[in-house]
Structure formats: C-alpha cells, structure tokens
Amino acid sequence: MAEPDHEELEAIFEERAKFFTPKWFGDLFAGRLAPGDTFWAGNYGPALVVVPLIVILALFTALISPGHLGAFFGSFAVAAGIYRIAVLIGLTRSVWRAEAGPTFWRWVGVLWTVFEAVALIWLGLGLFGG
Numbered sequence: 001m002a003e004p005d006h007e008e009l010e011a012i013f014e015e016r017a018k019f020f021t022p023k024w025f026g027d028l029f030a031g032r033l034a035p036g037d038t039f040w041a042g043n044y045g046p047a048l049v050v051v052p053l054i055v056i057l058a059l060f061t062a063l064i065s066p067g068h069l070g071a072f073f074g075s076f077a078v079a080a081g082i083y084r085i086a087v088l089i090g091l092t093r094s095v096w097r098a099e100a101g102p103t104f105w106r107w108v109g110v111l112w113t114v115f116e117a118v119a120l121i122w123l124g125l126g127l128f129g130g
Contacts, residue, residue, distance in 0.1 A: 020045060029086050031093025035101075038094045039109040042087040043116070050080075070127045077124030084117035 004012070018024055019041065027033050028042045054076055061072050091113055095106040 029090045031090040031097060033090070033094060035091065035094045035098050035106045035109065038087065038091045039113065042090065043084065043113060046083075074124040074127030077120045077127060079124075081117050081120030081124060084113055084120060088113045088117055 028038060031038065033042075054073075058069060058072060062069060088110065091110055095103075095110060098106065
C-alpha cells in the first residue's frame with residue numbers, strides 16, 4: 001500500500017476534525033452518516049471521554065457522599081440509554097438510506113443498539129431503587 005501524500009493526509013485530518021462537533025452529532029442523529037460510522041462512532045466514540053470522567057466523578061462522589069453511588073451511576077445509565085435511543089433513530093435512518101453492502105450486519109447493529117439502550121435504562125432505573 002502506497003504512503004499517502006501531503007494533500008491526502010491533509011484531507012484525512014480535515015475529515016477527522018469534523019468528528020464529535022455539534023454538526024457531526026446533528027448528522028449522526030439525523031442518519032446522514034454511513035451505518036458503520038453511526039454504529040461505531042455514535043455508540044462508542046463519546047464513551048472514550050465520558051467513561052473516564054464518570055470514574056473520576058464517582059471517586060469524588062464516594063469520598064464526599066458515601067452511599068450515594070447508586071443514584072450517581074443510575075442517572076448516568078439512564079442518560080446513556082436516552083443517548084443510545086437518539087443514536088438508534090439515526091442508525092435506523094442510516095440503514096434505510098444505505099444502498100450498497102450487506103444488510104444483515106446493519107440490522108444486527110440496530111438490534112444491538114436497541115438492546116444496549118433498554119439495558120442501560122433498565123439498569124439505571126434499578127440503581128435508583130436500590
């Protein structure tokens with residue numbers, strides 16, 4: 001495989017700079033991204049930042065207010081579930097719009113996102129009660 005030249009690298013960097021911007025999230029939720037980008041970057045990209053922040057906040061919550069981590073994690077789980085529902089809407093639209101490629105794995109991604117959204121909300125609501 002040939003090495004990309006300077007212009008190709010610049011184009012790659014410009015495209016990557018668009019990720020996780022407000023416009024990108026708008027395109028994600030509207031289903032204007034490719035199904036693979038919607039599934040992988042939409043479901044798991046923000047977790048690269050959010051999960052470490054939750055761990056740090058949980059540490060401080062445990063130190064300041066022991067015994068309240070159920071509500072803390074429950075609220076984040078419900079919020080993550082609601083976010084997954086928004087990704088699910090975009091993913092479903094993206095899968096319907098896609099013209100080429102295998103459809104089986106696209107629908108597996110939709111079903112997996114449904115599963116994760118329901119599981120997160122169910123877990124989150126359970127943590128509030130326990």
